[in-house]
Amino acid sequence: MPAVMIAQVAVEQTAIYFDKGYDYLVPPSMQETALPGCRVLVPFGRGNRKRQGIVLSVRQETALESIKPIAAVLDKAPLLSNELLSLGKWLREKTYCPQFDALKAMLPAGMSLRLVASYAIAPDVAPERMETLAPEERRIVQHLADSGAHVERERLLEIMGLSPESDLPEQLVKKGFLTRSDDSVRRIGDATVKMVRLALSDEETQALLEGKLTPKQREVVTLLSQAGGASVKEVCYFAACGVSVVNTLVRKGVLEFYANETYRAPVKERPAQDAGSIRLTDEQQKAFEQLLTQYQAGGGVSLLYGVTGSGKTQVFMRLADEVLKLGRAVLVMVPEISLTPQTLSLFYRRYGGQVAVIHSGLSLGERLDEWKRIKNGQAKVIVGTRSAVFAPCEDLGLIILDEEQEHTYKSESSPRFHARDVAKFRVKWHKALLLLSSATPSLESFYQASRGRYTLNRLETRYGDANLPAVSVIDMRLEPPGTGNALSGPLVEELQENLQAGRQSILLLNRRGYNTFASCRSCGEVVTCPNCSISMTYHTANGQMMCHYCGHMQPFTTKCSHCGEDQVRYSGFGTQRVEQELIDRLPGARILRLDTDTTMTRDSHERKLGSFAKGEYDIMIGTQMVAKGLDFENVTLVGIVSADQSLFSDDYRSYERAFALFTQVVGRSGRGKHAGRAVIQTYTPDHPVIALAARQDYDAFYKSEIASRKTMLYPPFCDLCLVGFVGREEEKVQAGAREFLHELKEVAQRDYPKLPLRVLGPAPAVVCKVAGKYRYRLLLKCRDTAEFRRFLMGLLVSFGKKRGFSEVTAYADMNPEGIL
């Protein structure tokens, strides 16, 4: 028997329960190119339909069994190194995702390929058989016979004037008139935003508005005649209509679509301007030296705990200098790129053309370019968000995870990884240093540092000896009842004073419109989304109620759908509501509202922050994002409108999050020459977390919180694994969760008697129904060990194979950030 080459391939569209490395024959013509890390096209399943795959490994073997050959190699050179292939395997084991999905997460989105079906006339179709076909079918066959070529499905259906979902070509394949092939590969194009504008002249538009239009059409036309162009999404939002209205107007020739690249290009010219030496304070110098020593000794993980304004970035830069000198790459991870423009520009100024940026604000093409620059070694300093942790550096020396406690580092969709864990894998591989940095470290990280698993460095001096702001806690119970005001008297007075002194203020709200629900004063019924079981939010801009989960909109009405009384009122306060109150109570103040509603286009965010910095506004009001990394000299007052909502969300981490948030917000005030003040409004003024945040006392907070985690058995003293169940029928989802639990108990008892395990649930998820699908969950208090992973993977595989629960999908999420 002659030896043949066999490639093990990770195939796309597999579920975890039948996911494995599939063996394929490497034909002689591909032996030079079908290397590990390359994408290939392989026949899969009974029908041998083509699927994409990634070669995991190649080996020689004597051919015994019949084995299918690889159909094509899609890349000239491997996209993934050995390191990243290994990381992919690790990712699959840790996050219970299919191998292909794990690897795909490491590739830039601009590289994704889509398989396209195309059809051609089958050989030897007897003309008389054509008679048996319906006219529609005959047209298709005739067209393909005439053209004599393969035609892509989409184009064929368009030419034939059929709907894109039509089943006719497939039927004709079954009947033997056509052949189908799936090896046509198309690059997924850049995501452009679909824009719409008026197609008529001003006079024509005017005439149209005087003529007959439906009310919604009139609304849209009026809106666009004022706004010029807008994205379809925006038009629908502000005109409170569906896309069909826009489509109709386009068909009538009143409007036209156009594409818009809303993304900003990464900085094109990149001269390094600021390559001089960095002056470190004694404290910074000490941290830097310790870190450098650790790096030279083979790296590992270190926590840099530095209070706000202690100059952590200076330390990063000095370390990066040293690592770059040795020709190794530096990866700088930030939680959200738009919140750290300062950090980004600092790195640009210092390292110029060596910098690459990776984040979702780039177009697909730009992301691809940056990825290539990293892969070929042109870019050695990579700044990016979560997905940048997979940057294809060949030789990595340093990874910095800035604001390491941020939840954005955890992926909430498959593969559900934490960038911190991936970074740990990578520094181990490269013998590099991982630097976790924060002013309010996660309990987990500080715990690891305190027991010596990570080294710890502290920066405790605020830059320029700026003082902490004076914090006053306002007891909202003492406010006169019945005013419905979100802002207390003392806070409004402070704002007034600040306004008169020509200084700026920042107000923090928890979530956009979190509390702006509408309820009936008569029967208490809350207006709830018909698709998702959550209360809807009132939006002033268009007078609509909106569901933040599925996007459903409906007009606000005072008539209660439950009791029929005319008593529905909206209450609570979202950002829009507080904005209105500020307008009423502080006439003349210039107010900037910053939240995801007003931040529809990406760079408007930065523009707004820019104009706030220039002093074009007096008061900025916003959600969490106002708390992050912004440094405005003239801000001397910050207010937390409602501390209680952060403190009392139903999550074991709510104190930790609230402490971090309050600490950051309070730290925003008084960063310049002037002393700062902070106001915290609450109904529980004696809550210890409030006092600790006011003093910025992390150590005391850590001490009390870690003690409670230990007694209550929460991370870091265990791991918390969520097993989620999703499906269209509530009973089946619930039954699935029960069945899973049943088997879990059985298998644990029989095969894993020593595994530490406590099970909570099954329970419906907090938001039980999202976009027509029901969700249940089990919560496992466990230890994330290899043995536990084998146990859970076994259960997931076995559940997936169960015929009776095929409409229910189960997934696992280790230490999720939020438990929705």
Next chain:
DNA sequence: AGCACGCCGACT
């Protein structure tokens, strides 16, 4: 998941 094969009911 997706797809083909197979074994039962409604039909020319």
Next chain:
DNA sequence: GTCGGCGTGCTC
């Protein structure tokens, strides 16, 4: 007698 329903098992 055949077409097509969806239950069942497999994917190198």
